[in-house]
Structures are given as C-alpha cells and as structure tokens.
Amino acid sequence: MSIEVKNLIKTFGDRTVINNISFSVNNGETLAIVGFSGSGKSTILKLICGLIQPDSGEIITSEGDIAMVFQYSALFDSLNIADNIAFALHERRDLRNKYTESDIRKIVTEKLALVGLKGIEEQYPSELSGGMQKRVSFARAIVTEPNTILYDEPTSGLDPISSTLIEDYIVRLKEETQAASIVVTHQMSTIRRTADRVIMLYDGKIVFEGTPDDMLRQDNDYTKQFVTASLEGPMKMMA
Ligand SMILES: Nc1ncnc2c1ncn2[C@@H]1O[C@H](COP(=O)(O)OP(=O)(O)OP(=O)(O)O)[C@@H](O)[C@H]1O
Ligand SMILES: [Mg+2]
Structure with a gap:
C-alpha cells in the first residue's frame, strides 16, 4: 500500500470540509x-x-518523494524555465551534489521534451501561455522521480x-x-x-x-x- 488515508477530518473555521474519509x-x-x-x-x-495538517486521522505514505502538480502552475516568475524545473535538484540538500550541471541540463531538456516543449529553457514563465506553464509545472514536479x-x-x-x-x-x-x-x-x-x-x-x-x-x-x-x-x-x- 502506498497511500493510506484513515478517518481523515479537516475543518476550516466551523466548516468540516473533510468528514471522516478513508x-x-x-x-x-x-x-x-x-x-x-x-x-x-x-x-x-x-x-x-x-x-x-488534519484535525484528526492518519495518512501513511510509502518512503520516497511525494510530488505535487499544483492546480495553478505556481512557477517562480524570476527564474527561467530551466531553473524552475531544476529547482529541487539545485536546492534540496540530498540532491544538490548528486548531479553535475551538465547532468541537470540534460534532465531538464529530457523532461521538457516529455511534455512537448523543446527549446524553451531560457524563457521566463510570463512569456508562456497558461497551458505551457501548466506543462512546465508538470515537468518540474516529476524531476525528482517521485513514487507518490x-x-x-x-x-x-x-x-x-x-x-x-x-x-x-x-x-x-x-x-x-x-x-x-x-x-x-x-x-x-x-x-x-x-x-x-x-x-x-x-x-x-x-x-x-x-x-x-x-x-x-x-x-x-x-x-x-x-x-x-x-x-x-x-x-x-x-x-
Ligand atoms: N486554507 C483555507 N482556509 C479556509 N478555508 C479553506 C482553505 N482551503 C480550503 N478552504 C475551503 O475548503 C473548501 C474546499 O476547498 P478545496 O480547495 O479543497 O476545494 P476543491 O474541491 O479543490 O474545489 P475546486 O474544484 O474549485 O478546485 C472550500 O469551501 C474552501 O473555501
Ligand atoms: Mg481544487
């Protein structure tokens, strides 16, 4: 079992948005x-x-990375597309020394190709359409090879x-x-x-x-x- 949710409850103010879900x-x-x-x-x-955090209940996930592709792309406006995608590889302590810059460039190019966007490494989020931003955020989420x-x-x-x-x-x-x-x-x-x-x-x-x-x-x-x-x-x- 990789994700297990048991008796989850979450309220915001007086509204119970998640009411005992498993x-x-x-x-x-x-x-x-x-x-x-x-x-x-x-x-x-x-x-x-x-x-x-939940009010109560349990969430059990298997070890390894959890990736989230957000509803709104949530790219960093001040970083170009390559740096957005490589963000976790540059910033995460456990990944920082794992790849050389040339490895990272290769990974970025490969992930961009997977979402049908070649050659936009140097562009900035504001220069892309909403759909393109969405695909970039997808590429960014999977860069760490997550298992959830x-x-x-x-x-x-x-x-x-x-x-x-x-x-x-x-x-x-x-x-x-x-x-x-x-x-x-x-x-x-x-x-x-x-x-x-x-x-x-x-x-x-x-x-x-x-x-x-x-x-x-x-x-x-x-x-x-x-x-x-x-x-x-x-x-x-x-x-
Ligand atoms: N941080 C928060 N503080 C207060 N209320 C919140 C918060 N986050 C979500 N809610 C409320 O919880 C409810 C569920 O929100 P949620 O974003 O999970 O809906 P959703 O099913 O994803 O909707 P959509 O299809 O529009 O994205 C809404 O009534 C929302 O206003
Ligand atoms: Mg939503």
Whole structure:
C-alpha cells in the first residue's frame, strides 16, 4: 500500500470540509478524485503532501518523494524555465551534489521534451501561455522521480491534444515507476484514460467509489448527476 488515508477530518473555521474519509492507493495504481468545486479535492492533496495538517486521522505514505502538480502552475516568475524545473535538484540538500550541471541540463531538456516543449529553457514563465506553464509545472514536479504523485487538475484549461499528451504521460509514468498516483480532475477524458479507480466527494464524504466504467454506468444518483452535469440530484452547489 502506498497511500493510506484513515478517518481523515479537516475543518476550516466551523466548516468540516473533510468528514471522516478513508481510502487507499496501491503502488502502480491511479485514483481519480472528483466532486464539485469546493468539495475538498485540493484539500485532500494538500493534507497528503503535508502542506496542511488534519484535525484528526492518519495518512501513511510509502518512503520516497511525494510530488505535487499544483492546480495553478505556481512557477517562480524570476527564474527561467530551466531553473524552475531544476529547482529541487539545485536546492534540496540530498540532491544538490548528486548531479553535475551538465547532468541537470540534460534532465531538464529530457523532461521538457516529455511534455512537448523543446527549446524553451531560457524563457521566463510570463512569456508562456497558461497551458505551457501548466506543462512546465508538470515537468518540474516529476524531476525528482517521485513514487507518490499528486496531480491537481493537470489537464484543466488545456486544449484536447495537450490534455491527451499529459494523460498519456500520467499513464506512462505510472507504468514505468509503479508510483501511486492521485488525479483530481473534472475532465471525463482524464478519468477514462488515467484512472483505475474513482472516488467522488460530496459534503465532506465519499459518495461513490468504483471504476471509471462503474461511474459512467450512472447507476447511483450521485454518479448520474455528476456524469450528466445536472442541476437536479442529491448534490447541491454550496454558496
Ligand atoms: N486554507 C483555507 N482556509 C479556509 N478555508 C479553506 C482553505 N482551503 C480550503 N478552504 C475551503 O475548503 C473548501 C474546499 O476547498 P478545496 O480547495 O479543497 O476545494 P476543491 O474541491 O479543490 O474545489 P475546486 O474544484 O474549485 O478546485 C472550500 O469551501 C474552501 O473555501
Ligand atoms: Mg481544487
């Protein structure tokens, strides 16, 4: 088991955003987390990577690096693309002396090629489109060869071809590294192409758990409402 979440509770003020949630992800498995805006998807990822602390519950991850691909690219504006991608290799004490500068240049070029962006090493984030920034942040996250990878809406705002590229890469990375991955997404193509299992959040709870095919079968009120994007159903948008 590579990610195990047990009885997780997280409140912000008087709102219980995560209300006693448990699930696990095996090595070599990708779990999709879906749910309306504000249902707590990003919060779960931030709890798993330790950016925020739970009120109670347990999170167990296997040893090794956890990488997070943030919902908003979060690149460093003052660093060029090469330095953004190489950031962890330069800054992390355990990695700093592992690679020579020429190794690092090679790794950066290789990661950029993987996300379909060659030759932009010297450019700055502000010179790139939103979708390009997103792909750079993807390259940056995987530079440490992590064994737990958390993707927060990796394909939102991307054109269909760039989405496919990222989806294929999520699958390839899983197959090559046997990492345990979680993909938060609204995009049906991303769920179908990358996920082995899906959980749906609503009102702080898991209201559905199954395969993408189970979800598309729409045989419960929650999956039906989500898949048909209907205003009618058990889930109400919160103000
Ligand atoms: N640091 C925080 N302080 C206070 N409230 C927060 C904080 N982070 C998240 N929340 C609240 O928790 C709820 C869940 O937020 P979260 O970002 O996890 O939603 P989400 O499912 O990722 O939504 P989206 O699809 O819009 O990205 C929201 O009501 C949000 O306002
Ligand atoms: Mg979010």
